[in-house]
Amino acid sequence: MEISRRHFLAGTGAAGTGALFASLGIPLRPSAAFAETAQPRRGTITTTICPFCGVGCGQIVEVRDGRVVNIEGDPDHPINEGSVCSKGAALYQVHQNERRLRKIRYRRPGGKDWEDLSWDRAIPMIVERVQKTRDATWVGQRDGLALNHTTGIACLGGAALDTEECYLLAKAMRGLGVIWLEHQARI
Numbered sequence: 526m527e528i529s530r531r532h533f534l535a536g537t538g539a540a541g542t543g544a545l546f547a548s549l550g551i552p553l554r555p556s557a558a559f560a561e562t563a564q565p566r567r568g569t570i571t572t573t574i575c576p577f578c579g580v581g582c583g584q585i586v587e588v589r590d591g592r593v594v595n596i597e598g599d600p601d602h603p604i605n606e607g608s609v610c611s612k613g614a615a616l617y618q619v620h621q622n623e624r625r626l627r628k629i630r631y632r633r634p635g636g637k638d639w640e641d642l643s644w645d646r647a648i649p650m651i652v653e654r655v656q657k658t659r660d661a662t663w664v665g666q667r668d669g670l671a672l673n674h675t676t677g678i679a680c681l682g683g684a685a686l687d688t689e690e691c692y693l694l695a696k697a698m699r700g701l702g703v704i705w706l707e708h709q710a711r712i
């Protein structure tokens with residue numbers, strides 16, 4: 526159907542939006558029927574902040590029987606007032622996603638294949654390598670100045686880390702003498 530400007534303005538004027546859709550041959554009955562049957566929220570509702578970028582949009586999380594069943598923009602949040610971008614709209618998939626890695630995957634130096642590793646094996650390996658690298662690259666003093674840092678380890682934070690996790694990570698890295706500390710959102 527061809528829509529003239531006059532037709533559009535007439536439809537959006539006194540007749541209202543419903544009349545416009547009707548005049549365009551778009552029935553609203555299915556939408557109204559869906560709204561009537563839509564399930565009200567039945568789970569526990571909490572709020573959170575989208576982890577993906579520095580905008581910090583507010584989100585509402587609904588949990589039912591220990592499972593996240595829905596995440597959507599928080600209309601009461603002053604930053605986004607309910608709207609989210611495509612990444613924020615897909616936040617639910619961070620929790621419910623068959624492709625999410627739940628095991629440690631390890632590829633040996635020079636190896637081609639990935640293998641599963643348990644935490645019991647992985648943690649001592651990480652500790653050993655951190656210790657070895659730190660010892661080998663430790664700078665205690667230079668030109669009479671006490672530096673006490675390692676130049677052989679860097680730490681890159683990810684957007685999914687929240688404020689508290691970033692704080693703890695920064696504390697741990699500073700404690701190790703790591704000076705190359707960066708965050709993915711700044712790169």
Ligand code: SF4
Nearest residue numbers: 575577578582610613
């Ligand atoms: S919803 Fe989009 S804009 Fe908002 S914080 Fe998440 S990634 Fe950033």
